[in-house]
Amino acid sequence: MPGQDRHQMLFGPENSPLLQVGFMGLVEVDTDFHVCLTNLDDWKKTVSAKTWEVCNFYAADLKKRNVKIAFFSSTPQGGGVALMRHALVRFSHSLGTDIKWYVPRPRPGVFRVTKHKHNILQGITGPDERLSADDRKLLSAWIEENAKRYWTVPGGPLSSPAEGGADVLIVDDPQMPGLIPVAKRLAPRRPIIFRSHIQIRSDLVDQPGTPQAEAWKYLWNNAKCADCFITHPVSAFVPRDVPPDIVGYMPAATDWLDGLNKNMRDWDVAHYGRIFNAACKNAEMPTIQHPDGIFDVLDAYEKFHNRLTRERPELRLPKLLICGHGSVDDPDGAIIYDQVVDHIEHRIPHIRHLICAIRLRSSDQVLNALLSKATIVLQLSTREGFEVKVSEAIHKGVPVIATRAGGIPLQVEHTKNGFLVDVGDTDAVAQHLFDLWTDEALYHRMSEYALSNVCDEVSTVGNTLSWLYLASKLSKGESVRPRGQWINNLAFEECGVSVTPEMPRLTRAVEMEDP
Structure with missing residues (x-):
C-alpha cells in the first residue's frame, strides 16, 4: 500500500509484531x-534538499568501504533512545x-539501579542517596555477563574488526559505559563514541563527596576511554x-513517519480516540470528547481554571490530559501516577471532572491522535535533557508552554512557537494558558510559526546524518575533535555544503546554564 495507509497498517496497536530481539541481543x-x-x-520528503544531500554523501562513503556500525543501549522498547x-x-x-543495534538480556534489579543512578546524576535524589558498592557491582556484572556471552565471541559486535566485529561502536546511554573498556581491550584502535542522553548536574558533580560526584566517577572511569x-x-x-x-x-x-508523528486522517483520530476513551472509562477517568514537572501542571491548570471561570465564563473550559505509556526501564512511573491521582482526588x-490522568497501553x-487534537502542550520539566515531545508538538503546530530546563529552551522560541517559564512558576503558566485560550489571533500566529519552522536536526534523517558523519571520519582513522560544536554543523562543513538562512535551525544557545 502506498503512503499513509501502509504506515497505518503496519504500525500495529502495540507495535509488538515489529519488535524482535534475536541472536546476540x-x-x-x-x-x-x-x-x-x-x-x-x-x-x-521529511527534510530539506541540502540535508538529504549531505546525508547521502556520508552514506555513499560508508557503503563504498563496507563500514559496520554497532549501537548498544539498555532496552529495545520504551523511552526516547529506543x-x-x-x-x-x-x-x-x-x-x-550497515548499522546494527544491540541490547543486553535484562537482569532482576538492574533497571531499578540504573534509574537510581540517573536520578542521582540529575540531582533529584536526597543528599544521602548514593550509588552503593552493591549497585556498582550489579551493573558491572550485568555488562560483563552480556559482553562475554554474546558480544566478544568471534563475529560478535565487540570482537575485533578482523574477526568480524563492528568498525565503529556507539555506547548509547549512561547505563552501559562498562562496555567501552571491554571493547578497547579487544581492539584498542577501534573508535568508540559515548552518547549521554540525560541531564547531568555538572555543578554537583564538581563538588567532591556529593552523590553526584561518586556516581559520575563510576560512569567516567569507563566512558573516558x-x-x-x-x-x-x-x-x-x-x-x-x-x-x-x-x-x-x-x-x-x-x-x-512513525506512529507517533505521521499525519492522521480524521477517521484514524476518531478510531484511536475511541480506544483512548475506553481506557479512560476502565480507569474511572473523565473521557476527552474534545482533545484539547506533573504537579506544577496541576497547579497551573487549577489557577487557569479559576481565572477563566471568573473572567470569561462564556468560554468552554478545556480539559487537562496527562497521559503516556511509560518506559520499560522506568520503575518509578507507577509510583508517580498513583501520587498524581491522589493529588487530584x-x-x-x-x-x-476536568482532569484525565491515565497510563495507557503502548500505542x-x-x-x-491525542497530540494531533491538542490545543496547547505543557512541558513543565524540572530536569530535562532534550524532550522530543516538545519538537513533536511544534511539528504539529501546537504551541508549547515549557520550562527553562535543560535543552528545552533550544526548541521553544519564546513568544513565537510557545512560551518559556522558570521552573515552578505556575502563575506564569496559568497566564500563558489564559492568553492562548482567549486570544485567537495570538494562538493562530504561534501555530502557523510552529508549522513552518521545524528543524531537520530533530528528524531521523538529520540525526542519522550526524552519526554517519562521525562514523565516516572515525572509520578512516581520522581524529574527530568537535570542541563543543554541533555535529550537524561539522558534517555540513566537511562536505562543503553551506547552511542557508531559510533552513530552520535550533537555537545555538550551547553556553546556556541550567537555572
Missing part, C-alpha cells in the same frame, strides 16, 4: 526488515548502510573532567 527492527514500512522517497534507534536502523537499511563524548546541546551537562576537545553536541530526534476534587497511534 540484536534488535531486529521491522521483523528483521521482512516488513516494509517506508522507502527512501518517504524519508526524502524510539530513535528503531527509526535510525530502519532508515539505515533503506540507505544501504571513548574517542568522542556526544551530549545534548547544553554546556552545563558536561562535567569538567571531560576534555573539551572531544565534546560534541547533538539533540535528540524523533521520526516524522484529595487536593483539587472540585475540578476532578503510538493513540498518543499521536
